[in-house]
Amino acid sequence: xxxxxxxxxxxxxxxxxxxxxxxxxxxxxxxxxxxxxxxxxxxxxxxxxxxxxxxxxxxxxxxxxxxxxxxxxxxxxxxxxxxxxxxxxxxxxxxxxxxxxxxxxxxxxxxxxxxxxxxxxxxxxxxxxxxxxxxxxxxxxxxxxxxxxxxxxxxxxxxxxxxxxxxxxxxxxxxxxxxxxxxxxxxxxxxxxxxxxxxxxxxxxxxxxxxxxxxxxxxxxxxxxxxxxxxxxxxxxxxxxxxxxxxxxxxxxxxxxxxxxxxxxxxxxxxxxxxxxxxxxx
Numbered sequence: 001x002x003x004x005x006x007x008x009x010x011x012x013x014x015x016x017x018x019x020x021x022x023x024x025x026x027x028x029x030x031x032x033x034x035x036x037x038x039x040x041x042x043x044x045x046x047x048x049x050x051x052x053x054x055x056x057x058x059x060x061x062x063x064x065x066x067x068x069x070x071x072x073x074x075x076x077x078x079x080x081x082x083x084x085x086x087x088x089x090x091x092x093x094x095x096x097x098x099x100x101x102x103x104x105x106x107x108x109x110x111x112x113x114x115x116x117x118x119x120x121x122x123x124x125x126x127x128x129x130x131x132x133x134x135x136x137x138x139x140x141x142x143x144x145x146x147x148x149x150x151x152x153x154x155x156x157x158x159x160x161x162x163x164x165x166x167x168x169x170x171x172x173x174x175x176x177x178x179x180x181x182x183x184x185x186x187x188x189x190x191x192x193x194x195x196x197x198x199x200x201x202x203x204x205x206x207x208x209x210x211x212x213x214x215x216x217x218x219x220x221x222x223x224x225x226x227x228x229x230x231x232x233x234x235x236x237x238x239x240x241x242x243x244x245x246x247x248x249x250x251x252x253x254x255x256x257x258x259x260x261x262x263x264x265x266x267x268x269x270x271x272x273x274x275x276x277x278x279x280x281x282x
Contacts, residue, residue: 001030002049009056009063016127017194018226021066021099024053025092028070032089036081043075046088058238059202059262061195062228065235066095102226105276107131110190110224113274116141118187121179121214124150124204125159126192128224137168145169146186148176150204152246152259176206180213189214193225194262195237196273196282201265202237208263211270220271227275230282237262 005027012020028049036042050067057063073091078084107128114120114136122129122145137143145163150156156173163171174182183189189210194202201207201223214221244257267273273280 002027002053006052006056009053012057016103017060017062017229018099018103018127020057020060021062021228022096024056024063025066025070025095025099027053028067028088029092032085039079039081039084042081042084046074047071058236059194059240061197061231061235061237062099062226065228065231066099068234069095099226099228102228102276103128104131106224106226106274107135109276109278110222110274111135111139113188113190113222113224114141114143115187117143119144119146119185121146121148121183121186121189121210121219122159123148123156123176123179123189123191123207123210125155126224128226129190129192130159130162132190132224133163133169134166137166140168142168143170144172146172146174146179146182148174148179148206148210150206151176153242155204176210179210180217183210183214183219184217186219189219189221191221191223193223193229193273195229195231195235196223196267197231197235197237199267199282200237201267201270202239202262203265205260205263208265211265215269221269223270223273225273225275227277227280230273230275230280 009020031045050071054064054067070091074088078087110132114133147160148156160171160173163169191207211221240261242259242261244259247257247259267282273282
């Protein structure tokens with residue numbers, strides 16, 4: 001099960017990081033069914049599989065945090081295999097619940113951003129941002145939302161389609177390069193996050209130039225996401241280099257096609273970060 005999950009996680013490139021984190025954490029339940037002669041053997045097995053799961057998608061901070069939380073709260077805590085396995089079972093449930101509830105609490109904390117009659121721009125696809133918008137509209141707000149396509153994979157189109165189903169939202173789909181044309185008419189730029197590591201926001205490629213443009217135009221920038229995506233120290237973000245076919249279906253002679261999945265935005269360009277803990281001090 002763990003080996004299968006690792007293979008699946010490597011392919012889960014359009015799923016939210018919380019979905020990936022939950023899947024990886026639940027995979028550790030397989031260890032409950034294995035035979036371990038000693039606590040030390042069980043803990044070595046846990047640490048070995050936890051490391052493999054973290055390596056399966058090194059760009060997902062929430063995956064790293066979830067798995068690391070399990071290990072820290074299980075290893076060196078119990079004196080018998082039975083007790084250690086019982087604790088692992090409890091910790092897995094707790095971590096999964098925290099991950100699942102974290103983004104909903106973050107969305108709830110971000111609802112107040114979307115004031116009645118406001119105009120906003122968002123980039124890529126953030127389930128947390130979408131949930132906040134839907135809750136704001138549910139409370140009676142009517143909003144105008146500009147949505148970038150998020151090239152080259154066009155996940156922004158998925159955002160636009162979902163917003164089109166929400167009564168009270170007027171969605172406008174634009175190419176990434178047109179963000180500067182419409183940002184001046186927006187009250188705020190609101191984006192999700194893959195993760196924040198120290199003083200850098202990593203998010204879908206295209207975020208950096210849009211945030212920089214918003215700064216130039218004095219448009220406030222808010223990042224919304226689970227606190228589990230904010231990490232320090234031992235986590236090292238690794239960018240994902242996507243297939244060149246996403247940029248051009250046919251090879252172009254003598255041209256090197258670059259297709260990074262994420263870019264890096266200095267947090268100094270961000271006005272506020274809203275998580276399940278409220279407004280974070282970054």
